[in-house]
Amino acid sequence: MVTWIVATLVFFMLRAVPGDPLVAMLFDVGDPAAAEELRQKYGLDRPLFIQYVKWCGLLLQGDMGRSIYGSRVPVSTIIIEALPRTISLALLAFAIAIGIAIPAGIIAALRKNSFLDHATTLLAFLGLSMPDFWLAIMLIIVFAANLHWLPAIGYVPISQGVWPWLKHLILPAIAAGTAFSAIIARMIRSSMLEVIKTDYIQVARAKGLRKNTITLVHALPNALIPVITVMGIAFALLMATTVVIENVFSIKGLGRVLIQGILNRDYPVVQGAILVVSMIFIFINLLVDILYTVIDPRIRFE
Amino acid sequence: MAILLEVTDLHTHFSTPFGTVKAVNGITYTVNEGETVAIVGESGCGKSVGALSIMGLIADPPGKIENGHIRFMGEDLLTLTDEQLRRLRGRRLAMIFQEPMTSLNPLLTIGRQLCESLQTHLGYTRTEAVNRAAELLAMVGIADGGRRLKQYPHHLSGGMRQRIMIALALACEPKLIIADEPTTALDVTIQAQILELMKALTRRLNVALILITHNLGVVARYADRVNVMYAGKIVETGTARQVYALPSHPYTLGLMRSVPRVDQARLQRLIPIPGQPPDLTRLGRGCSYGPRCDFKTDRCDDESPSLVETAAGQCSACWNTKAVADSLGGGS
Numbered sequence: 001m002v003t004w005i006v007a008t009l010v011f012f013m014l015r016a017v018p019g020d021p022l023v024a025m026l027f028d029v030g031d032p033a034a035a036e037e038l039r040q041k042y043g044l045d046r047p048l049f050i051q052y053v054k055w056c057g058l059l060l061q062g063d064m065g066r067s068i069y070g071s072r073v074p075v076s077t078i079i080i081e082a083l084p085r086t087i088s089l090a091l092l093a094f095a096i097a098i099g100i101a102i103p104a105g106i107i108a109a110l111r112k113n114s115f116l117d118h119a120t121t122l123l124a125f126l127g128l129s130m131p132d133f134w135l136a137i138m139l140i141i142v143f144a145a146n147l148h149w150l151p152a153i154g155y156v157p158i159s160q161g162v163w164p165w166l167k168h169l170i171l172p173a174i175a176a177g178t179a180f181s182a183i184i185a186r187m188i189r190s191s192m193l194e195v196i197k198t199d200y201i202q203v204a205r206a207k208g209l210r211k212n213t214i215t216l217v218h219a220l221p222n223a224l225i226p227v228i229t230v231m232g233i234a235f236a237l238l239m240a241t242t243v244v245i246e247n248v249f250s251i252k253g254l255g256r257v258l259i260q261g262i263l264n265r266d267y268p269v270v271q272g273a274i275l276v277v278s279m280i281f282i283f284i285n286l287l288v289d290i291l292y293t294v295i296d297p298r299i300r301f302e
Numbered sequence: 303m304a305i306l307l308e309v310t311d312l313h314t315h316f317s318t319p320f321g322t323v324k325a326v327n328g329i330t331y332t333v334n335e336g337e338t339v340a341i342v343g344e345s346g347c348g349k350s351v352g353a354l355s356i357m358g359l360i361a362d363p364p365g366k367i368e369n370g371h372i373r374f375m376g377e378d379l380l381t382l383t384d385e386q387l388r389r390l391r392g393r394r395l396a397m398i399f400q401e402p403m404t405s406l407n408p409l410l411t412i413g414r415q416l417c418e419s420l421q422t423h424l425g426y427t428r429t430e431a432v433n434r435a436a437e438l439l440a441m442v443g444i445a446d447g448g449r450r451l452k453q454y455p456h457h458l459s460g461g462m463r464q465r466i467m468i469a470l471a472l473a474c475e476p477k478l479i480i481a482d483e484p485t486t487a488l489d490v491t492i493q494a495q496i497l498e499l500m501k502a503l504t505r506r507l508n509v510a511l512i513l514i515t516h517n518l519g520v521v522a523r524y525a526d527r528v529n530v531m532y533a534g535k536i537v538e539t540g541t542a543r544q545v546y547a548l549p550s551h552p553y554t555l556g557l558m559r560s561v562p563r564v565d566q567a568r569l570q571r572l573i574p575i576p577g578q579p580p581d582l583t584r585l586g587r588g589c590s591y592g593p594r595c596d597f598k599t600d601r602c603d604d605e606s607p608s609l610v611e612t613a614a615g616q617c618s619a620c621w622n623t624k625a626v627a628d629s630l631g632g633g634s
Binding site for chain 1: 357359388389390391392393396397399401404405406408409410418419422423454456470
């Protein structure tokens, strides 16, 4: 249902954008007759409604059409090629973000109003306010251009080795994950502060449990419950960020496909890419709901 | 009987934006092995803070134990490191809290929460701990322990949960249990059950119990000795029988008159204590109960009384104990 609404919206919004794939394509040719011929060939001369029904029909059969631009590659091929890159980037960004946010949030909460707490607060605001593309460029300048530690652009599939794959993704993942990490760290801090005031944490202390047990076994899972909700929503932000980051780092992922498609008015490609992104988003939210039941026995089915 | 816990001149203060709250302002008492001592007083008189001070659970900041000694099993708890204190908590010293509905972690099974104490303090293996946990549940009157251990707190009622809390407190066979209003949040019918259970188990296992309550009925029935607290101080102490029969402090007398008693005529009116407890940030030099007291004299405004023995084993912090005794003799 949601997928269908997204598909429809994308379809009509795209047509509403001024410009025309053939103008973009035949930009230098300037031959109206040739343009008309191609337009007929791709069915773009027919009424919008017919185009929509036809596209929906094909979509239901799992066919997303072919690219208008260039060599008529099927959209599914383009997406299948791009998807692993975007997913790699998003997952790594997510992992780095969470890996930083959880300890930072916990420390800030446990040492409330200490130097560390203020430092993480400051960093979080910095991370949240920095434009992601700017951060990406800074990272490239420092770690790739000056220090030569990591490559600046490109992508290597994981099948060619984990390290080369990771090497190319570290900088983009940091750039994409920073804002996300900042949000989650702040959330964990405030959530932990709530939880450590509860009776059962007092009881855990009275039981003489070790500090780490209290923090990690008793407090953290309870503090994560509200954070997970935000995580699902913040994941949308992460997806949006990857579009920008992929373009900065020249990773041919979904984001780059999307931008190229939009610039070329390559309707089928843009429609397909957005459809896949929306499906990822729906999947993530489903995952969040499932994760709840894993953490919280109160909403488990019995 | 050997002295188990000796609290001497304990001061616990909290710094707040409105000034220093002297929640516990110099209390001294002892608890013998296997004895049940009640601490009675109205809300905010420092009962709970006193208990948390013993447990070492006062959050610092804002709280701070300014002065005093707490000797437990021969050691001064205030000189121990956090780690030494942690090893004592749950092992030798246990606590039962007021609110069973929120005292158990909602995300962990009952079994997990019982076993972790056993594993932490006694080095039990998982299997040993589970077996012991089932025994403990049977001991606090929960049938079908094996199944209960796998359940989560939200499966259980308030009374059940308080039984679990008692099992938790008893898990490592402590020497002293502090029960902070253990039955306040429960149904009246369940209250008696829980108190009977605590009484029976502490007797059987020779565990000393500090019973914090504002319910004088509970005191009369379950405590060996009573400390009455007012505004961060102990104003009267004695055996339950003494304090009940012949209260020697006006505040105790006031408390007694403000609750109904079965042994009095039904039509007799209850007499509430007038006024409010004092602001603990601004305690004057006189007796803090002075403004509410029927027996007040000029001396009460100037000097704060300290505990003086009025009968064998009974002490009262009042300048006018004689007037109080006379009023009991002649009045009712």
